[in-house]
Amino acid sequence: MTSNNNSTDDGSLSFLNIQPDEANKHFNCPETTQQKLINLQFWxxxxxxxxxxxxxxxxxLVKIKFKKDDPESEAKKFFTNSSEIKY
Known part of the structure; x- marks a missing residue:
């Protein structure tokens, strides 16, 4: 039986406990397209x-949720160059 001991290198990146770069923001969620969002409401x-x-x-890069109180696991992202969205 093996235990998850944080003092033993298990070969994973999580073992290194590297903190995210605050200046390099990213969204860890599934990608969608603008076409799939037509006629839908979202936050x-x-x-x-x-x-x-x-x-x-x-x-x-835009992060959205279909309901304001949805969990982060329900968030989606999409890329846009639309001037109507950007400005």
Missing amino acids: LIDFIEDVKTKFGANRF
């Missing part, structure tokens, strides 16, 4: 400006 939870993607620079 904008957060966004990141000036994200570079394979489609170009200066994109926004």
Whole structure:
């Protein structure tokens, strides 16, 4: 039987206990598309400006929830370059 002892290196990254870089914000949730959001209501939870993607620079990464009180596990993200959303 093995126990999860934090003082023994188990080969995982979590063992290293590295704190996230506060200047490098990211959203750890499933990605959706703007097309899938047409005619749906949702809450904008957060966004990141000036994200570079394979489609170009200066994109926004937007984090949403369909209900304000949904848990973080229900959040979605999408990338946009839409001037109507950005400005």
